[in-house]
Amino acid sequence: MKIVLENLTKTFPGRGKKDRNDVTAVDNLSCEIPDGELIALLGPSGCGKSTTLNLLCGLEKPASGRIYFGEEDITELPPELRGVGMVFQNYALYPHMTVKQNILFPLENLKGKGRPSKEEMVNRAMETARLVQIEELMDRKPRETSGGQQQRVAIARALVKMPRVLLLDEPLSNLDARLRLQTREEIRKIQKKTGITTVFVTHDQDEAMSISDRIAVMRSGVLMQIGKPQEVYDNPASLFVAKFLGTPPINVFEGNVRGGMLYIGDEAVLSAEGVPDQEVWAGIRPEGFILKEDGPLTCQLGRVEIMGRDISIISSHKACTSQNIRSIINAETRVDTASSSVRFALKPEKVFLFRKETEERIVF
Amino acid sequence: MNTNNKKAWLYLLPAILFLVFFLVYPLIDVFIYSVEEGYNFASQTYFGTGLYNFSYVLHDPFFLQAVKNTFILVIITVPVSTGLALLISAGLSSIRPLRDLFQTIYFLPYVTNTLAVGLVFMILFQKTEYTDGLVNLMLSWFGRGPVDFIDGPYWAKMFVLCFYTIWIVMPFKILVLTSALSSVNPDYYRAARVDGTPRLRVFTKITLPMISPMIFYLVITGFIGAFKAYSDAVALFGTDLNAAGMNTIVGYVYDMLYGDSGGYPSYASAAAVILFAIVLTITCVNLLVSRKKVRI
Numbered sequence: 001m002k003i004v005l006e007n008l009t010k011t012f013p014g015r016g017k018k019d020r021n022d023v024t025a026v027d028n029l030s031c032e033i034p035d036g037e038l039i040a041l042l043g044p045s046g047c048g049k050s051t052t053l054n055l056l057c058g059l060e061k062p063a064s065g066r067i068y069f070g071e072e073d074i075t076e077l078p079p080e081l082r083g084v085g086m087v088f089q090n091y092a093l094y095p096h097m098t099v100k101q102n103i104l105f106p107l108e109n110l111k112g113k114g115r116p117s118k119e120e121m122v123n124r125a126m127e128t129a130r131l132v133q134i135e136e137l138m139d140r141k142p143r144e145t146s147g148g149q150q151q152r153v154a155i156a157r158a159l160v161k162m163p164r165v166l167l168l169d170e171p172l173s174n175l176d177a178r179l180r181l182q183t184r185e186e187i188r189k190i191q192k193k194t195g196i197t198t199v200f201v202t203h204d205q206d207e208a209m210s211i212s213d214r215i216a217v218m219r220s221g222v223l224m225q226i227g228k229p230q231e232v233y234d235n236p237a238s239l240f241v242a243k244f245l246g247t248p249p250i251n252v253f254e255g256n257v258r259g260g261m262l263y264i265g266d267e268a269v270l271s272a273e274g275v276p277d278q279e280v281w282a283g284i285r286p287e288g289f290i291l292k293e294d295g296p297l298t299c300q301l302g303r304v305e306i307m308g309r310d311i312s313i314i315s316s317h318k319a320c321t322s323q324n325i326r327s328i329i330n331a332e333t334r335v336d337t338a339s340s341s342v343r344f345a346l347k348p349e350k351v352f353l354f355r356k357e358t359e360e361r362i363v364f
Numbered sequence: 365m366n367t368n369n370k371k372a373w374l375y376l377l378p379a380i381l382f383l384v385f386f387l388v389y390p391l392i393d394v395f396i397y398s399v400e401e402g403y404n405f406a407s408q409t410y411f412g413t414g415l416y417n418f419s420y421v422l423h424d425p426f427f428l429q430a431v432k433n434t435f436i437l438v439i440i441t442v443p444v445s446t447g448l449a450l451l452i453s454a455g456l457s458s459i460r461p462l463r464d465l466f467q468t469i470y471f472l473p474y475v476t477n478t479l480a481v482g483l484v485f486m487i488l489f490q491k492t493e494y495t496d497g498l499v500n501l502m503l504s505w506f507g508r509g510p511v512d513f514i515d516g517p518y519w520a521k522m523f524v525l526c527f528y529t530i531w532i533v534m535p536f537k538i539l540v541l542t543s544a545l546s547s548v549n550p551d552y553y554r555a556a557r558v559d560g561t562p563r564l565r566v567f568t569k570i571t572l573p574m575i576s577p578m579i580f581y582l583v584i585t586g587f588i589g590a591f592k593a594y595s596d597a598v599a600l601f602g603t604d605l606n607a608a609g610m611n612t613i614v615g616y617v618y619d620m621l622y623g624d625s626g627g628y629p630s631y632a633s634a635a636a637v638i639l640f641a642i643v644l645t646i647t648c649v650n651l652l653v654s655r656k657k658v659r660i
Contacts, residue, residue, distance in 0.1 A: 080560020092551040106559035
């Protein structure tokens with residue numbers, strides 16, 4: 001089911017004693033999610049991604065704007081008529097019911113013609129349980145299952161009514177690191193198998209990049225950029241997106257463009273043909289550094305961390321906005337650790353320039 | 365026993381002594397009194413031991429009346445007060461404006477002086493030479509004759525006693541239940557909403573099971589409290605409860621000890637032991653039932 005958001009805005013009344021202005025959680029959000037894709041809403045906490053999810057499932061009503069599932073305008077529909085399945089951050093499994101009863105619960109709510117027979121309900125519950133591989137847990141209570149299993153029960157409960165859209169709110173944040181990796185593959189697999197359009201909310205860029213077809217980066221209620229993960233990573237539209245994506249994070253320098261050259265400090269490090277003279281932010285991805293004895297960028301060498309496959313060089317530069325510059329270099333390269341400075345050349349495709357005031361990207 | 369253990373016992377000693385003198389010893393003493401026949405308080409002598417005291421008490425029409433009253437009181441007030449409290453707290457937690465005000469109003473009886481409450485009930489129910497009381501006034505609007513709730517027929521007096529008891533015990537139950545309701549994670553309700561669960565089903569399938577431990581706690585303490593009822597009856601009908609026919613088991617025990625017919629500690633003890641047995645049985649049954657029903 002294709003999802004279209006059109007100028008979606010959600011405001012909450014201000015709660016502060018002094019500041020009684022409304023808080024805008026989602027600001028004029030427009031985007032289109034193609035049928036059958038897994039899309040990640042990514043952003044720091046408080047950026048409005050959970051609110052967007054609640055707007056999609058109908059728990060919140062938008063102040064303005066429309067939501068379409070396919071061609072159908074569902075903006076005014078209550079949650080149960082939208083055909084959405086939702087997985088909550090804490091799973092919200094009913095603790096007094098068995099796994100089976102939990103999965104059956106949404107079916108038992110159905111009324112009228114759409115209500116399946118008792119037998120069919122059980123069949124569908126079993127089928128869904130098989131899909132997420134929890135058949136053998138059906139008679140347990142939620143607290144008798146592990147975190148990962150609870151997660152799958154929650155997904156089964158959301159899927160059993162065959163929703164048009166599946167919504168996941170921070171689905172992995174309650175799991176430990178190892179389980180998180182496993183479960184995100186699992187979610188991806190289930191999504192592929194069912195082909196159901198899925199929106200999931202996360203603040204973890206790693207998670208978003210690794211499993212989604214498309215990521216939407218949000219900041220204070222505004223959609224900053226939406227696109228395929230690699231595209232967004234390689235072509236960030238703003239400094240915020242560039243900083244938010246990628247581990248280790250991008251290194252940001254105060255730079256200057258003069259006469260078609262990018263200067264960091266006093267050194268001309270890269271040609272920036274066609275960019276008018278101005279002060280800029282220069283973002284350099286950690287993998288954008290090349291160790292070179294006569295490279296244009298000189299940094300104070302801090303330490304070298306060996307990570308097996310590659311090494312990371314921690315250095316510093318007075319024009320850098322953070323204390324450390326982290327660069328990742330192929331492990332075969334030799335680094336003179338006794339030296340006090342290190343020189344880099346830069347890969348042009350890994351260097352992004354942003355306007356000083358608006359932090360928008362300058363394409364060159 | 366190592367030194368640490370000895371030390372532990374030493375630290376526990378004050379509490380243990382206190383409990384032994386004021387709880388365990390009297391408890392055992394009651395059992396002993398209850399089997400001593402013809403115990404004389406003044407000379408501290410008795411004729412022999414046996415079960416005569418129990419037989420006397422169980423054949424005493426006043427005791428049987430007290431048992432009947434107590435049971436009626438328990439059977440009516442515990443379910444009604446718990447049910448009403450549940451309804452009121454469910455209502456309270458679903459409204460937003462004026463919730464604090466309502467909460468305060470419902471909690472007022474809990475902090476109000478018993479005598480003041482008695483006075484209020486007097487105004488409501490008592491028939492005097494000058495007035496028939498507020499309730500009778502309202503009854504007269506519907507064309508019903510005045511009823512003497514304080515000195516009148518048995519059912520009227522029992523109604524007032526139950527009404528009074530329910531009114532007195534409700535605030536605490538409402539307090540406990542509202543806090544239990546507010547401790548239910550709102551995500552459960554959100555999940556239920558996404559699944560289109562009807563309101564009644566949300567209440568019976570999600571809310572009730574979630575707060576069932578608290579409900580059972582209230583039922584058990586409610587049973588125990590109602591079985592020990594005494595002061596409420598005194599506040600309404602005065603100290604001569606036997607004459608009013610509104611005595612309770614605890615009232616009977618008190619009368620046997622200090623009342624007009626007082627001076628019979630053996631009978632009092634026997635009655636107390638019988639009450640103890642009843643409360644113990646009912647509490648055990650309650651716990652067994654709750655163990656089967658409450659699974660969170």
